[in-house]
Amino acid sequence: MSSRDQGRDDSAVRDTFDRARSGAPAAGGAVRDRFSTDEIFQRVVATADEEVGAPTERLYLSGLAAGFAITLTFFFYASMTAAAEGIDAAGLLAPLLYPVGFVYIIIGRYQLYTENTLTPVTLALTRVTSVPSVLRVWVIVLAGNLTGGAVGAFVLANTGVFSSAAATAAVEIGTKGVETPWWDLVFKGMFAGWLVAGMVWLEHAVRDSISRVVLVYLVIFTIPATGLNHIVVSFTDAVYVVFSGELGLLTALVQFPLPVLVGNTLGGVVLVTLLNYGQTEHQFPDENRRRRLSLREWLFERHTGRVEDAD
Template sequence: MLDSDRARQTLDRSESGAPASGHAVRDLFSTDEIFQRVVATADEEFVRSTRLLFFSGLAAGLSIGLSFVARAALSAEIGDASSLAGAALYPVGFLLIVLGRYQLFTENTLTPVTLVLTRIAAVPALLRLWGIVLLANVLGAALVAAVLARTGVFDADSAAMAREIAMHGLEVPTGALFWKGVFAGWLVASMVWLNHAARDTVTRFFIVFAIMFLVPAADLFHCIIGACETLYLVFQGLAGIGDAARFFGAVVVGNTVGGVLLVAILNYGQTRRTRFPDRDCDDLALTWREFLFGVGRGAPRRSEAGNAPLSRDEDQEGAETGSMLDQPVSA
């Protein structure tokens, strides 16, 4: 291979092996290339320890509470809880989460699902990841709700507006909550997909802001920020825990369905069979028993002698700790 070709290949690939620029057009990724970038992120999430996942999820739950604070404060200034202008600050928490690389449950309806769809990660591993992140998100949101309800963070006008915003969610029927959650989950997972298609922070900023503004603008619901809002009412004694649980259950299922079915599976269906040009997909894939009941993922290493990945037996030790895309593309 020519030195110029080798240099370009190095520039066009990140250390994980994911493309850093498009093949046909350098600043435009194809669907396959976006998918490979999503997979690289997913692999990073699966190798995180429980402690790292939990604290990243906790940070996301705390950050999402700032969307509630900002929306209530601005809406109080405007004097209208349903004002689109008041909803303009709704994306604040999501900007902190996306740019800060925290773990948010609704983002995880896309990234780790890609490895499960390709049968590289086991279903129990996905459920473990979801469970840790969701628990941490809700705990963070609950802590913010408790502080807002029991302290003087809100002035009288902002507190009244916060109660009005939160009460609106509890008044929506369960069926409507589910479908509103589906569309919100669709938007969040689409935002994650587009962020992997972007090449700079400024573009990601505007992607997050524009898409997440549509959630309150269209009167949709996000499960974690919704948990913060409803728990705020619970801590003030204005709603029961059963009401909050009904709201949260319907919205979290809707968000999950919207993210997995409308984004992850549809975008996966647009990719070609050879989704990993530097890996043997058949060797990466778990057996059906591992896929359904295991806790790991396929992670063959390169053999030192050449391009062929090691066999499953040869790589059994490395698969437990290594990263699926931890080797650079072979020249």
Template sequence: MTKVDRKSLDDGHGGRGDLTAKEDEVVEEHLNLRPRAVYEVIRREGVDELRRPVLSLWWSGLAAGLSIGFSVIGEGALHAHLPDTEWRGLVESLGYSIGFMIVILGRYQLFTEITLTAVLPVLAEPSRRSWLALLRIWGVVLAANLVGTAFFGAALASGLFLPQTHQEGILAISRHLADLTPGDAFWRGILGGWLVATVVWLLPSAENSRFAVILVLTSLISALELSHVISGSVEVFLLLMRGEIGFGTAFGVILLPLLAGNVIGGSALFALLAYGQVKKEMEQEVPEAAGRAR
């Protein structure tokens, strides 16, 4: 419904006349945050990301890889101090959100976030150049994230930075990944990628609730024992450097299936659905804009 249509309807019922100009402006601002507007906010962010220099992407991705390690520390610390009860897993999952809050609110480059943000502008205007730009940002950010998580995993494996109690808690939550089959990692990765993409989709509308959105949805990844390739790689590198798993298990059994699942959940499914729900609206806006130009 256009602004003119809303105005005629509201005037007929005496709605808008009861509001001050400032209140009416606030109403319009909230009405404009329909799916098409949310899509456009994320698409423009994606365009900006696709244009960023490689070096900027690298350092931002490295910072994200290092920062996401605090999800493992937060969850491990709660695991170490909570009693062994049926509800411990639900409470300790809140600690898993810490790294995501640092990364998302700090505007660092996280690979699973990019699987939605950078894909939308490519779906809107597909071309050889846009697809190459997407592959460039995916490759740089993924490599930088994994280098950061490898350093963080090595720091945890050294045992120099945290008390023994916390080390034991971190190891306890990390070892569950070693029990996954490639199929487990893949299917859980799909839902994990979907939840991270959902965070990205909700943030433009969240306003003052950004903290709650990140807390609830990312803690759900841990609470449901789903998987996330970047935060999970901290745990994988920790186990690898302690000699509890080998390279074949670390990459072939856990990380690669996780990566595939996250990409499918965040891009092939969520991004396509997000684009699909606004595609017809965008097609209708093109002839309307052309008519106004004439």
């Protein structure tokens, strides 16, 4: 065997180990433990492909599990807020356990709405997945997230899980959210959406679980520490206040979670997805199995852009 043939064989073997079954890179091309922007994009696309093609039941149940996990975040945040009351550094101590629910979600691969402002949108921007397909994922996942959060809030409001101090703190957090001006919540939500979608992009740039846990913890910690808002946490808190009899349902939802939802969506889609998308070459790990959708298909029909979908 010539040295040239040997080199080709070595390259083929290396490519086999350096790529996942989806075709997405499992190691960096230039430096094995560091991905380029295009390689991160391909890894995001591989994740998005799973989400867009997932059955409705799977998406909803995964979203429901994420909603339950966010209940942990709400529970720990209210409990720590009560425990840190009167301490000078309360603003930094109270959020210490806030990221726990998000760690469950990222490591457990549950579906969270704010994650999906990045992953499936990358496919839609290149017209290999239709807008209705992305909206389908958003609606199903958000419904699951909010259902899980509502169930968690109901349990916390009607059992003795919360201490009396934590229950009071939870109501105060929700009431403060409702009293915050609508547009302030939108912009707070934008920054939080920016953080979460950016975290998802960075999460696709790391290769081990320890790095993911550290990344998730540090990024998510900044949300409560800086007074920002996440839609599922805000919804859970608002519904808890309703179940506690402190506010009406319509007032609580319109004045708190709704503007946060608008902000999270704008922050994730505009500030992260569009900017990160703009700096890539839009290469797909399975380019030969995809086709660009027509404008009609992209806007009005449910397509994933796979070649087999057209057969």
